[in-house]
Amino acid sequence: MITPRLMLVGNKDGVSVYKEPDEKSLILYQRQYNEIINVYEEVIGPNGPAWNPIWYRCWGGYVFSGYLYEVRYEYNPLSAPNRPSGQLAELTVPYTRSMFYRVESGWEPMWMYYYGTNHWVTDVIEGPDGRPWYQVEDELGRTKTAVQYEHLRFIADEEFEPINPDVPAADKYVDISLPHQRLRAYEGDQIVLETKISSGFPTGEGKYSIKTKMPSKHMGNAVITSNIRERIWMGVPWTCFFEMDIGLATHGTFWHTNFGTPMSAGCINMNNQDAKWLYRWSYPVALPHEWAKHGWGTIIDVHQ
Numbered sequence: 133m134i135t136p137r138l139m140l141v142g143n144k145d146g147v148s149v150y151k152e153p154d155e156k157s158l159i160l161y162q163r164q165y166n167e168i169i170n171v172y173e174e175v176i177g178p179n180g181p182a183w184n185p186i187w188y189r190c191w192g193g194y195v196f197s198g199y200l201y202e203v204r205y206e207y208n209p210l211s212a213p214n215r216p217s218g219q220l221a222e223l224t225v226p227y228t229r230s231m232f233y234r235v236e237s238g239w240e241p242m243w244m245y246y247y248g249t250n251h252w253v254t255d256v257i258e259g260p261d262g263r264p265w266y267q268v269e270d271e272l273g274r275t276k277t278a279v280q281y282e283h284l285r286f287i288a289d290e291e292f293e294p295i296n297p298d299v300p301a302a303d304k305y306v307d308i309s310l311p312h313q314r315l316r317a318y319e320g321d322q323i324v325l326e327t328k329i330s331s332g333f334p335t336g337e338g339k340y341s342i343k344t345k346m347p348s349k350h351m352g353n354a355v356i357t358s359n360i361r362e363r364i365w366m367g368v369p370w371t372c373f374f375e376m377d378i379g380l381a382t383h384g385t386f387w388h389t390n391f392g393t394p395m396s397a398g399c400i401n402m403n404n405q406d407a408k409w410l411y412r413w414s415y416p417v418a419l420p421h422e423w424a425k426h427g428w429g430t431i432i433d434v435h436q
Contacts, residue, residue: 153187183392198390249367332396342429
């Protein structure tokens with residue numbers, strides 16, 4: 133018996149299920165944003181696309197992999213943040229609805245948080261159902277919401293430990309090729325990480341350095357809303373800003389896996405695991421309690 137993998141639809145326009153693993157074949161039906169799809173097999177589409185030819189066999193047909201990302205249901209025990217300033221936690225379920233308390237009206241639904249995003253837990257409070265919930269504080273507006281504790285995994289301090297800290301800072305640098313949609317991390321002449329990325333307009337050519345690291349970043353509109361289609365990405369993980377005027381960064385991505393082609397609004401989209409590796413490997417070194425780490429860090433060369 134094949135155990136299906138769970139894929140969340142990250143494209144806000146939904147995805148099509150095709151008769152064959154080919155976008156020119158017959159469309160059988162649609163799956164909507166935030167739906168979870170059971171996939172049974174990974175296949176290579178005979179007609180690509182070239183940068184990402186992976187398709188999934190699902191019920192009745194095939195769906196392109198690029199607008200999906202794999203999720204799981206992993207539940208966690210109740211704990212307390214390990215410092216007054218909060219402890220970073222990772223969401224381990226496909227998504228959860230945060231709750232916001234207003235004095236005049238009580239609890240109401242708020243932002244959605246998605247699998248693999250990072251959030252600062254600052255307290256354990258009584259939630260809408262009278263049970264313990266985590267208080268999550270947004271780094272942008274310091275808005276406090278409540279999230280079911282089972283849905284968040286505290287990230288241990290050990291997971292922040294620098295990678296290859298004995299390598300001099302001057303010997304570490306990052307090369308990003310826009311035509312190849314590729315990131316390489318170097319130690320001297322040795323490539324220590326190579327991965328596909330997704331850039332986008334206005335990602336600019338130039339030689340930069342990492343200036344601010346944030347392990348959890350609220351990107352998009354700074355509004356309090358329950359509208360899931362609002363231009364908001366909460367808890368974007370493992371963010372390394374290298375251009376501060378318009379805000380360009382490398383970061384983890386939880387709304388697509390279509391790496392190898394431009395998909396972003398200027399940042400460098402990476403898968404979460406590689407973004408975390410880069411966050412730990414690069415300079416300046418960010419400590420577990422730091423919501424933002426500033427400094428003149430690892431060189432990032434973006435070029436054609």
